């Protein structure tokens with residue numbers, strides 16, 4: 001026995017179809033709108049569906065799109081039954097429907113339906129070409145055409161809106177979703193329609209949204225305030241609009257505030273860091289003066305006690321300890337006023353070469369090769385050589401530390417490589433420093449240039465990259481860490497060659 005599902009919001013019409021088809025020997029189920037049809041389809045797989053076009057709660061066109069994406073309905077024939085078949089241009093191929101029957105006088109339409117269904121009994125004779133079967137005495141109605149055209153205009157605007165728009169029934173089911181709503185929820189239209197609205201949220205947000213929705217009475221508009229809700233990878237705030245006299249339906253407006261929140265957080269973070277940086281620099285300043293006195297005193301004491309080896313040994317230990325304090329103080333001072341050296345015309349390859357030689361012993365001890373991959377000609381730019389050397393030193397040190405830490409973890413996995421390349425790109429000098437270390441995770445990429453951000457615990461202060469960024473920006477350039485598909489980190493510095 002052939003199974004038919006008829007979907008129409010006209011209950012009189014549904015009764016007519018049920019009687020007509022039951023009498024002709026079909027097993028018939030009915031649904032009053034697209035949403036109920038989806039519910040029926042959970043337990044009933046029809047051979048044929050008769051679908052009305054203009055319906056509340058997921059109209060015929062949307063329903064057809066959803067049906068055509070449901071695998072278990074691959075063999076179900078869809079026939080459109082519409083009172084607006086004359087007024088509305090229907091792209092049957094795009095909708096994936098087999099036939100379109102215009103609603104008209106019951107007897108003629110009944111015959112049309114039975115003819116089409118009989119064709120289905122002989123599949124080979126079933127024409128895949130779409131035809132519109134009309135009742136001869138149907139006239140086109142201007143008012144219907146106008147209403148359909150207005151609907152199309154509104155739909156077009158809704159699709160182009162930058163806010164996400166959802167329509168939900170009194171029972172909380174989603175029956176409309178625009179393009180942005182699909183994007184924000186991370187679900188395609190066919191998955192979103194028919195879904196329980198609250199299911200879009202995590203458990204914590206769900207309870208809050210549910211409470212708010214009961215507080216804001218139906219038919220009233222209400223803002224849910226600035227409460228941030230999480231939708232997949234987006235942060236949104238929400239407004240609820242009640243629709244007067246429409247069975248408790250509501251429109252939900254979703255505003256994407258992801259970028260705004262990120263910006264706010266970064267402003268707060270940088271303000272906090274600036275304050276911390278100033279405080280650190282002023283403390284460093286205070287420490288610096290007595291430190292210089294102590295260092296001078298230590299060298300005097302060393303000379304006086306040169307004959308006593310125990311005494312000299314202790315002085316050397318003290319010197320080492322004070323050297324480490326001085327290094328920390330220097331870094332803290334660098335943070336707020338990174339270098340003051342004068343700019344001059346410098347050969348960038350010379351600076352890089354000198355810096356690499358400076359750390360040569362360090363590299364050899366760590367069994368790391370430095371590869372220089374320079375532009376074929378010398379590149380000159382106006383810059384402070386000390387400050388640039390400081391930048392390269394920081395980046396090389398970081399690379400050595402990253403490779404060594406990785407080696408420690410891999411226990412004896414030997415070797416490592418740091419490549420420094422330069423190239424000229426129009427008016428820009430581009431320097432890339434790559435290493436064969438573990439690379440930088442996505443989370444870290446956003447924060448590594450923040451002052452005091454370190455993953456090295458007590459071994460790092462998190463200042464190196466903040467100083468590099470400040471120096472490079474002072475030279476009118478930019479520095480970024482690049483995430484590569486393969487392992488290792490790459491830092492790219494771009495500096496303008498013209499003044």
Ligand SMILES: Nc1ncnc2c1ncn2[C@@H]1O[C@H](COP(=O)(O)OP(=O)(O)OP(=O)(O)O)[C@@H](O)[C@H]1O
Nearest residue numbers: 398399402448454455456460461462463464465489
């Ligand atoms: N080449 C790299 N490979 C992997 N991670 C890196 C690399 N360079 C920097 N990082 C990450 O960035 C963080 C910040 O680096 P930064 O140089 O600012 O501070 P630090 O090295 O931790 O301390 P210090 O102030 O002594 O330089 C590091 O803790 C590390 O997690």
Ligand SMILES: [Mg+2]
Nearest residue numbers: 394398464465
């Ligand atoms: Mg560092």
